Amino acid sequence: MHGHRKRPWNRAPWVLALMTTLCAELTFTAVAVPKTWLLLPLLLVMYGAGVLVIREAVVRVGGGWPSLVLLGVAYQLAEDGLGLQALTSPRMYGAADWGLRAFGVNLTYWESQIGVHVVLSVLVPVGLTNLLFPAHRDRPYLSNKGMVGAIALAIVGVFGLRVFISGLMDPGCRTPWGWTAAFLALIALCWILALVVLPHRRTRRVRPARSVPRPEVVGFVSLYLTMAFLTTLLPLGLGSHLLLGDLMSPLQRLFVAALTAVPFGLLVLRWKAAADWSDRHRIWLIGGILVSHTAFMMYGSVSAVCVGAVTLVVEVYLLTVLTRHVRRRATGRRDGHHAAQLGAM
Structure with a gap:
């Protein structure tokens, strides 16, 4: 009888989680604020698990870069809109002084973070991981149970931002219920378009x-x-x-x-x-x-x-x-x- 072979350890999801955290924060915010390294466990959970879920979802439905971009936008809304509450806070980071604020939302900060998160949190880490593990480029990294676990960690990460960063840097800040509902609706729309609509359309x-x-x-x-x-x-x-x-x-x-x-x-x-x-x-x-x-x-x-x-x-x-x-x-x-x-x- 042949013994059961252990499934080889797949390093790709761990590398992607680390790459995302490095590219998004540790080579950016941590340059001016080295204390950011103290938040590494929270950042790994929020960034790593969140982008891993995005990558897994897109690969499983056969989506491409347009789906990754849309889910990057959804990710930014979850982080800055629901977690950090920085899109609506008039005090967080002093970002209210950076540009245009309208209807209670910092539009300048929003546009800048869409660019940063789509590229630095999603596209660049996924691209680097594909270069390191080309054989896994179009394959899921996780089992179904692993996917459920990653989703749970990503949600915990968003709540962690609300408690440990927004709660400490801008205590008492609460995103208006109207904008909370709008962010949730936009996140849902991005996921539907990215995973249901785009994979079944012929892209020009x-x-x-x-x-x-x-x-x-x-x-x-x-x-x-x-x-x-x-x-x-x-x-x-x-x-x-x-x-x-x-x-x-x-x-x-x-x-x-x-x-x-x-x-x-x-x-x-x-x-x-x-x-x-x-x-x-x-x-x-x-x-x-x-x-x-x-x-x-x-x-x-x-x-x-x-x-x-x-x-x-x-x-x-x-x-x-x-x-x-x-x-x-x-x-x-x-x-x-x-x-x-x-x-x-």
Whole structure:
């Protein structure tokens, strides 16, 4: 009789949970506020479990990047609208001074966090995990029981934000019931569109670029446009200095930021559809976003500059290691294919 083989341990979901936390907070907020590391257990539960649920749900229904983007928006609403209550709070982070506030909601903060969470909390961590575990790219990571557990942890994470961050930084703050209902409705709509509507619709093929620029150029473009988006909406280092505050009105900044983010997304889609798009391009694209994201926080104090510099060195080193790993894997596949061809002769 053959003994039951143990199911091999799947590292991918744990890596995704860690990547999400690192990309979203520990290479951003923690640069200016190193105490953020003390919240690592809560951040792993909220970010890690939340994005793991998003990735699992999209893969199980056969969805693609549009579904990930919509669920990233839903995730942002759950975190900032229901957990932190930062979308409606007039005091949290001092964000009420950053831009346009209307109907009781901070629209500037909302737009900035949609961009940050869709890209840094969802798309970048999922992309990095796919590069590390390409064989699992289109497969679920979790069993049904694991999925239920991840959903429960994500909900606990949102409540944890309400208690341990919103409750301490802005005690007494309560999102109006009308906006709570609106956020819940928007979250439900995003999930329905992402998991029921989009996977069964034929998406129009993006016209591919004739040729993709060198990976270094892709990295520079992503670095520049990420910084342009962030500095249009947010003060450097999340302090009090708005780089473009005297040049544009709050409403104009909302439009300019959107006109930065949307064309950038369309450009990336054209690049990805090109025949010469490669894993090196993906790594440089992600690297530009991450480096710019971290550099944005290196303002306001010597501590932020020092912590940010160390963070940037570690980011670049790890991306270099990933590039080498991807290159060795590609070389191994080519050698294996060549050996198989020789054996068949």
